[in-house]
Amino acid sequence: MSGERSGGVPSVGAFDITVLAMAKGPCLVLLCSGKRKSGKDYVTDRLRDRLGPDVCAILRLSGPLKEQYAKDHGLDFQRLLDPSEYKEKYRSDMIRWGEEKRNEDPGFFCRIIVDGASQPIWIVSDTRRRSDVDWFRSSYGELTQTVRVQASEATRRLRGWAFTPGIDDAESECGLDHGMSFDWTITNDGDSEVLNDQLDTLVDFIKLKLTQWEHAS
Numbered sequence: 426m427s428g429e430r431s432g433g434v435p436s437v438g439a440f441d442i443t444v445l446a447m448a449k450g451p452c453l454v455l456l457c458s459g460k461r462k463s464g465k466d467y468v469t470d471r472l473r474d475r476l477g478p479d480v481c482a483i484l485r486l487s488g489p490l491k492e493q494y495a496k497d498h499g500l501d502f503q504r505l506l507d508p509s510e511y512k513e514k515y516r517s518d519m520i521r522w523g524e525e526k527r528n529e530d531p532g533f534f535c536r537i538i539v540d541g542a543s544q545p546i547w548i549v550s551d552t553r554r555r556s557d558v559d560w561f562r563s564s565y566g567e568l569t570q571t572v573r574v575q576a577s578e579a580t581r582r583l584r585g586w587a588f589t590p591g592i593d594d595a596e597s598e599c600g601l602d603h604g605m606s607f608d609w610t611i612t613n614d615g616d617s618e619v620l621n622d623q624l625d626t627l628v629d630f631i632k633l634k635l636t637q638w639e640h641a642s
């Protein structure tokens with residue numbers, strides 16, 4: 426169940442849970458959002474560390490977006506994935522490019538990232554727009570839960586953030602600021618004990634859902 430591996434080979438438990446997830450669909454879809462440098466990637470990575478990669482998939486809407494944008498513009502896809510200045514240089518144009526795609530088809534990136542996900546717990550690490558939330562809610566209904574990662578501007582500045590007009594005041598950063606009530610809010614201001622306590626509570630909830638899901642016919 427925990428996805429433990431022995432000698433690099435998936436355990437029977439891990440295999441079973443994958444088969445179950447492929448047959449039943451996901452157990453829980455966590456839609457994670459937060460401002461730049463709030464720690465969305467950090468927090469979602471820590472959640473997956475606790476649950477194990479056989480149980481938990483991190484799905485990034487920006488993954489297929491960056492991949493196609495990199496191909497079209499002759500850029501280094503891997504470098505666009507890092508929390509680096511390279512990504513920041515292209516962010517504004519990637520936003521414009523992604524919005525063109527979403528305007529044609531709001532589910533475009535959502536469908537790509539869920540395709541083939543074989544784990545029961547899905548964490549979408551970068552939900553930014555109401556259309557993303559709407560797509561997941563209409564596709565997975567009550568399996569969806571929203572998670573907001575929160576950090577103060579001071580903390581985000583320490584992590585390299587600086588307010589950039591056209592980005593920090595646009596839909597990409599502000600699309601979920603109003604009209605949403607989040608199921609979970611994780612405060613990630615640098616105190617690891619505070620963060621761990623919040624993750625413990627969320628992981629307990631996820632494990633409970635997993636147990637119910639495994640035993641439901």
Ligand SMILES: Nc1ncnc2c1ncn2[C@@H]1O[C@H](COP(=O)(O)OP(=O)(O)O)[C@@H](O)[C@H]1O
Nearest residue numbers: 460461462463464465466467468508584613615
């Ligand atoms: N609780 C934390 N402890 C240590 N470093 C953190 C923490 N949260 C975020 N960071 C670091 O801050 C930077 C920005 O975090 P990241 O997860 O990339 O933010 P986002 O995905 O929201 O832009 C990264 O270098 C990350 O490792």
Ligand SMILES: C[C@@](O)(CCOP(=O)(O)OP(=O)(O)O)CC(=O)O
Nearest residue numbers: 460461462487490519520523551597
């Ligand atoms: C064009 C983007 O997808 C770029 C997002 O890149 P990341 O998801 O890596 O960003 P942060 O983690 O918040 O720094 C934004 C969008 O509006 O789609």
